[in-house]
Amino acid sequence: MNKKTILAIDVGTGMVKVLAGRMQPDGSLGILGTGAAPTVGYDKGIISDINALTHSIRQAVDCVIMAADSQTTDNVYLGLSGASLAMQNSIGSIALANQETVTPQDIERAYTAASFAVIDNNYEKLHVFPVKESVIAEGTAFEVDVHMISAQKTILEGLTQLLAANGLTLKGIVAGGIVAAETIKKELxxxxxxxxxxxxxxxxxxxxxxxxxxxxxxxxxxxxxxxxxxxxxxxxxxxxxxxxxxxxxxxxxxxxxxxxxxxxxxxxxxxxxxxxxxxxxxxxxxxxxxxxxxxxxxxxxxxxxxxxxxxxxxxxxxxxxxxxxxxxxxxxxxxxxxxxxxxVKPMQLADEYASPLNTAGYGIISYGVQNLASEPVAGGKSAWGGFIHKAKKLLKI
Ligand SMILES: Nc1ncnc2c1ncn2[C@@H]1O[C@H](COP(=O)(O)OP(=O)(O)OP(=O)(O)O)[C@@H](O)[C@H]1O
Ligand SMILES: [Mg+2]
Known part of the structure; x- marks a missing residue:
């Protein structure tokens, strides 16, 4: 597989399903193949046996590598759901240095405050969605309302390490349902x-x-x-x-x-x-x-x-x-x-892949495509590309 191939691993209670895709020159997504293996060691987001789960993931990836007639890839994304995730709304408020003027630093401080309000040290944030931003207290304070999805660090680290030991370097772990919703939303x-x-x-x-x-x-x-x-x-x-x-x-x-x-x-x-x-x-x-x-x-x-x-x-x-x-x-x-x-199902995919069972995988792979598109191109980095990259890193969307 070439560098622009993306593997999306959807870890489900029934099956681990993998989609391999590649960004086409026109920016659309072409699916190269799919793979699946029965899930062992994972149920409703709870990992009961991380070694068995890693084995299921590796099996599903091996299937897709065969189906796509290619070798492994640099761009592997994994989607989780269920009890491994924590979903919370939070408010972050900060005092404004200059009344009525909100600087990018103020915005960053407010988002950091909102994250601190919900995340404990055992969790790492995966996605933060701004729900509302407002200037309050007669222009002296700035407040953000966010929805945040985080996952237990032990799960993220354990999976990342074990998969790496099995030849799969993860580029990102996402909430499968969230990235699926964000992708399908654009197509409604x-x-x-x-x-x-x-x-x-x-x-x-x-x-x-x-x-x-x-x-x-x-x-x-x-x-x-x-x-x-x-x-x-x-x-x-x-x-x-x-x-x-x-x-x-x-x-x-x-x-x-x-x-x-x-x-x-x-x-x-x-x-x-x-x-x-x-x-x-x-x-x-x-x-x-x-x-x-x-x-x-x-x-x-x-x-x-x-x-x-x-x-x-x-x-x-x-x-x-x-x-x-x-x-x-x-x-x-x-x-x-x-x-x-x-x-709803991934209508943008070819008929053989456009199944509701692939919606989460489609969301994960679309997230990977977006990430790839915002990566700096070798030999040059546009100011806009750099800004988008920074903003995405901050918001983790
Ligand atoms: N045609 C169908 N009619 C009825 N049920 C179906 C059909 N196809 C799949 N299912 C059911 O859907 C479930 C599997 O769906 P899916 O692959 O989306 O789950 P998963 O991703 O493995 O698990 P989860 O996301 O809940 O952790 C099973 O319960 C299966 O019986
Ligand atoms: Mg699922």
């Missing part, structure tokens, strides 16, 4: 102002809230499609991969089959007795999906009330991720949030 039709981006995967629901078009809050919740799979395993006495198959099969069927006495052949290799009534599957899957949507709503509603109530109505929920693609999830989320709900 109609440019909504007040909306929620929601990536529901196997174990986590990453929710990112926008008010007045600005990212103002987020949460990574421990709810996902695994809950439905577990119920199916119990209810039908099947193993995990069989339950996954049945769940996907059900997702393709029309709810009109309900109350029609329809019996489905849900047999897999090695089973002959799995003839299951549609209504039985409906009861299990729909009640769990409703419960997940209700829990997500309960957790996110206070954020919506705080940030969107003052700015108007919640216009839409944009759903993605494996469990977000289920038609029942779309219906249940729409009902819980009382808002227009639709599925």
């Amino acid at each position: 039709t109609g440019h909504p102002s007040n909306f929620i981006f929601m990536d529901i995967g196997a174990g986590t629901a990453d929710c990112v809230l926008y008010a007045d078009g600005k990212l103002c809050s987020s949460a990574s919740l421990p709810f996902g499609g695994d809950y439905i799979t577990n119920d199916l395993m119990q209810g039908l006495s099947v193993n995990r991969s069989h339950a996954e198959e049945i769940k996907r099969y059900y997702s393709r069927l029309s709810p009109d089959l309900r109350n029609q006495g329809v019996v489905l052949d849900c047999n897999d290799y090695g089973t002959t007795d799995k003839h299951v009534s549609y209504d039985f599957l409906y009861d299990i899957i729909e009640s769990r999906t409703e419960e997940i949507a209700a829990l997500v709503h309960e957790a996110v509603k206070p954020l919506v009330d705080e940030h969107i109530a003052v700015n108007g109505l919640l216009e839409a929920v944009y759903l993605t991720g494996g469990a977000g693609t289920m038609p029942s999830m779309v219906t249940c989320i729409a009902k819980a949030f009382q808002a227009h709900t639709e599925i």
Whole structure:
């Protein structure tokens, strides 16, 4: 792979998924290949076995290297979510040296103050989003309101070191759901102002809230499609991969089959007795999906009330991720949030990659592309490029 190739590693509860891409001369992103491996040692953002997780990541990367028919790259980015992240809002206030005049140094001091207000020494900030900047106290003070995403230093350092020992030097670790939301936001039709981006995967629901078009809050919740799979395993006495198959099969069927006495052949290799009534599957899957949507709503509603109530109505929920693609999830989320709900996916990618399961990877790789574009070019560095680079370093966006 040449120097401009980027690897995006999306560490999910179910799978580690890797996208390899390259910036095209016209600035667009071309995908060279994908790779995936079952995740071991990581669940809903909690790393239980860092060596096993490193092995899963290496396996997925080896797959993409084979698929893209290339060797490793200098530009590797890794996305995390769930409990490994802390998401907080904070205010930083400073006294202005000169009344009514806000200097770049004042702005930097205010952002530093906001960071100090939430970060303890065990955490490192990954992203800081400015929500509001205002001059207060009759022009004598300056205040910034930020949303900050940070991660435990031990996790960041442990992963960086172990991956380096396995031949993968990370250029950055990001919050997968956050960079995905920021990428998809630019592609939404109609440019909504007040909306929620929601990536529901196997174990986590990453929710990112926008008010007045600005990212103002987020949460990574421990709810996902695994809950439905577990119920199916119990209810039908099947193993995990069989339950996954049945769940996907059900997702393709029309709810009109309900109350029609329809019996489905849900047999897999090695089973002959799995003839299951549609209504039985409906009861299990729909009640769990409703419960997940209700829990997500309960957790996110206070954020919506705080940030969107003052700015108007919640216009839409944009759903993605494996469990977000289920038609029942779309219906249940729409009902819980009382808002227009639709599925989003990386439409800019070629059809074979444009799946909601790749949205987080797409966000990570787009972040990598942006970073690469803002890097100084060998032999010269423009003043504007240098400024953008500095600003990005300060805000970590
Ligand atoms: N067609 C489908 N119908 C129903 N469920 C699906 C479908 N495709 C994937 N899923 C479910 O989506 C989940 C996997 O989604 P995804 O790959 O986004 O999760 P992940 O990134 O591994 O985990 P997480 O982000 O939650 O840590 C699984 O629960 C899987 O059963
Ligand atoms: Mg995911």
